[in-house]
Amino acid sequence: MPDEHSARLLDARSLRGLAHPLRMRLLIALRRGGPATASQLAEKLDESSGATSYHLRQLAAHGFVADDPERGKGRERWWKAVDQGVQLDETLISDPDPAVRGAVALFRYELANVHTREVATWLGTAHDWAEEWDGATDLSDFTLRLTPDLARELVGRMHDLVQSYRTVPEDTPGAETVRVHTHLFPSQTTP
Known part of the structure; x- marks a missing residue:
């Protein structure tokens, strides 16, 4: 069984399946909030249930989410995240296929938007x-x-260093979930 904190390595196919703003928001919502229905996610993300249903099925086709058989009754379909993180295969950054490079760019921009929203919410x-x-x-x-x-x-x-802090037990008094963002990139200096 994989470590619950291990990240899934994105290949070209899975990257194309994830590199969409709503799909990334849906996956994050399931990872942080736990299993949910398309209708619940639609309400939470201010989207239509038709859009969330469609994009959840796309995420499932690429292995990011799955049915949660322990929940729901009748036609009610619950979804859960399959893993707790993703990691970009760095070879995709210079992939010869422009569609793959475009998916990398979209994924990175959406990730930057997620970080910006999280910091703004905390502030x-x-x-x-x-x-x-x-x-x-x-x-x-x-x-x-x-x-x-x-x-x-x-x-x-x-x-x-960040991974070394994953050993804090869930029931530690005063412990809360925290988000750690790192950004390292080259920057032109102005003369």
């Missing part, structure tokens, strides 16, 4: 959290001079 609700969370959050940025090899090393070390 708008920060006052709702207990005082213990004051000073326990971070919105930092750094400018470094790195080679591509050093940048890869830094990304790997950051990921390893």
Whole structure:
């Protein structure tokens, strides 16, 4: 059985199946909120149930979601996320097929939009959290001079560090789900 925190490696086919704004939002909603019906997701995401049904079936065809047989009765169809994350196969970035490169671009833009929405939501609700969370959050940025090899090393070390915190038990008093975003990209400097 795969580790519940392991990420699915996106190949060209699965990337095309996921690289759609509503599909990404649906998958995130199922991962964070648990199993749901197309109607429930439509209401939550302010979409039509026809659109959510169609895109859930597309996600299922690519193996991102599946029926949840433990829920529902009659014609009520419940969906659940199959895995808890995805990872982009870096070879797709320079794939010779323009459709694959376009799907990579769309996936990356949508991921950046997700991160922006999450930060904005936190900023708008920060006052709702207990005082213990004051000073326990971070919105930092750094400018470094790195080679591509050093940048890869830094990304790997950051990921390893984040993974090392997955051992906190679910029932730890005071523990909450937190989101960690990392962005590392080259930037032109203005003379």
